Amino acid sequence: MNLLKTTLAAPLLALAAATLPPAGAAPSPAPADTATAACPALLQQTFPRLQDEKPQNLCQYTGKVVVVVNTASYCGFTKQYQGLEDLYARYKDKGLVVLGFPSNDFGGQEPGSNKEIAAFCENTFGVKFPMLGKSAVSGDDANPLFKQLRAKTDSRPKWNFHKYVIARDGTTVTSYNSWTGPTDRDFVADIEQKLAKP
Numbered sequence: 001m002n003l004l005k006t007t008l009a010a011p012l013l014a015l016a017a018a019t020l021p022p023a024g025a026a027p028s029p030a031p032a033d034t035a036t037a038a039c040p041a042l043l044q045q046t047f048p049r050l051q052d053e054k055p056q057n058l059c060q061y062t063g064k065v066v067v068v069v070n071t072a073s074y075c076g077f078t079k080q081y082q083g084l085e086d087l088y089a090r091y092k093d094k095g096l097v098v099l100g101f102p103s104n105d106f107g108g109q110e111p112g113s114n115k116e117i118a119a120f121c122e123n124t125f126g127v128k129f130p131m132l133g134k135s136a137v138s139g140d141d142a143n144p145l146f147k148q149l150r151a152k153t154d155s156r157p158k159w160n161f162h163k164y165v166i167a168r169d170g171t172t173v174t175s176y177n178s179w180t181g182p183t184d185r186d187f188v189a190d191i192e193q194k195l196a197k198p
Helices: 002-019 030-040 082-096 114-125 144-153 183-197
Strands: 044-049 056-058 065-071 097-104 163-166 173-176
Touching: 065 082, 065 144, 065 183, 082 097, 082 114, 082 183, 097 114, 144 163, 144 173, 163 183
Parallel strands: 065 097
Antiparallel strands: 044 056, 065 163, 163 173
C-alpha cells in the first residue's frame, strides 16, 4: 500500500511544482483586471443600448478606431445615417466602429423614445452600427463621454451629427462639425490614417 501511495504522489507533486509560480514572483493578474487596465480612460464607461436598454461597456471597443456621433431622426442632416452605415460596413473588418448617440438637444429633433428611435434607424436606413440610448450631448447635462471628448478637442456639438474620431490608442481624438459628411474626403482620410496605425 505504501509503495502505491508513493508511486501516485510523485507525479502529483511534480505537476504541482510545475504549475506554481517561482518563489517571490508576483501573481498573474486576472483576465478581467488585464482587460480593464488595457482599456483607455475615455472608453471606461457604460451606456444603455438603444434597442433593449441593456448596459454596454465601451471597453469592448478598445483597440478600434471609434467614430462617435450625436444623431437625430428629424434633422436636415439625418440622411447622414446612410453614409455612416456605409462607412461602418466598409471599414468594420479593418477595425472601425461607429457609435451613435441620439439626442434631443438641438431643435427638439429627436423627440421619440429609445424604441421609436431604434425602429426609425433600422427601418429607414438599415442601421447596423451600435446605437446607444438617448442622452444629452451638450452643456452641463452632457453624458460623460461627450464631456470628455469636448475637453480633449476643445470642440463641442453645435448641432446634430457632430463627429469625433478616436484613434486606436483611445487618446488621440479629432473633431468634425455637422456639415462634414461621412463621405467627406478629409474625414475619410483621417479614419484611414488612424486605421493604418497599430
